[in-house]
Amino acid sequence: MKDSKETTTNSKYTDAWLPVKQIMNGMIQLESGYYVTGVKIYPKNIFIMGQVEQDRMIYNLRNFYNTIDYEFWLIIADRPVDINLYMAELQKLYNTTTSNEVRRIILQDTNKANAFMSDEYNVVDTEYYIIFQEKKLEILQKKLHNLISGLATCGLQSSQTSNTDLRIILDNLLNGGETINFGTVMS
Numbered sequence: 001m002k003d004s005k006e007t008t009t010n011s012k013y014t015d016a017w018l019p020v021k022q023i024m025n026g027m028i029q030l031e032s033g034y035y036v037t038g039v040k041i042y043p044k045n046i047f048i049m050g051q052v053e054q055d056r057m058i059y060n061l062r063n064f065y066n067t068i069d070y071e072f073w074l075i076i077a078d079r080p081v082d083i084n085l086y087m088a089e090l091q092k093l094y095n096t097t098t099s100n101e102v103r104r105i106i107l108q109d110t111n112k113a114n115a116f117m118s119d120e121y122n123v124v125d126t127e128y129y130i131i132f133q134e135k136k137l138e139i140l141q142k143k144l145h146n147l148i149s150g151l152a153t154c155g156l157q158s159s160q161t162s163n164t165d166l167r168i169i170l171d172n173l174l175n176g177g178e179t180i181n182f183g184t185v186m187s
Contacts (some may be wrong), residue, residue: 039147067150071132072130080123081125086111094106144160
């Protein structure tokens with residue numbers, strides 16, 4: 001008989017060889033006892049700022065990154081945009097509106113949204129993360145606080161990663177950036 005270690009290594013399922021014990025409270029707990037977590041940075045378009053403001057933000061970010069004295073990963077992940085709720089609201093509004101002018105505008109918005117959902121545009125939300133690992137929870141919390149407050153001094157909003165964020169990051173890393181679409185099976 002094979003031992004359980006050898007059986008899990010030969011398994012065709014990713015979770016059998018990935019050292020993830022669980023994802024809980026915005027952290028990935030590894031079998032080694034380490035926790036992986038980080039912050040999600042909300043994007044800000046610096047190109048709509050004046051040149052002085054752009055330079056100041058870049059200078060502040062450079063100083064902030066230089067204060068991080070532990071290993072971290074800067075991860076950029078794309079998530080497909082889901083506008084189905086918006087489309088449903090447009091359809092509902094179209095059905096209840098009697099004005100031909102308003103219906104024409106709603107129809108234009110619906111056509112534009114349909115065009116964005118086509119494969120030609122491939123519309124995605126880009127999300128930014130700073131991820132790190134730590135064994136001690138009190139040090140982990142201190143690092144999280146320092147990251148969030150440091151980013152705030154640079155003019156950026158951030159928050160601790162959620163379980164969903166971590167699953168998306170793992171999915172992006174394990175699938176090589178390929179988007180997986182699950183559809184309804186029709187018979």
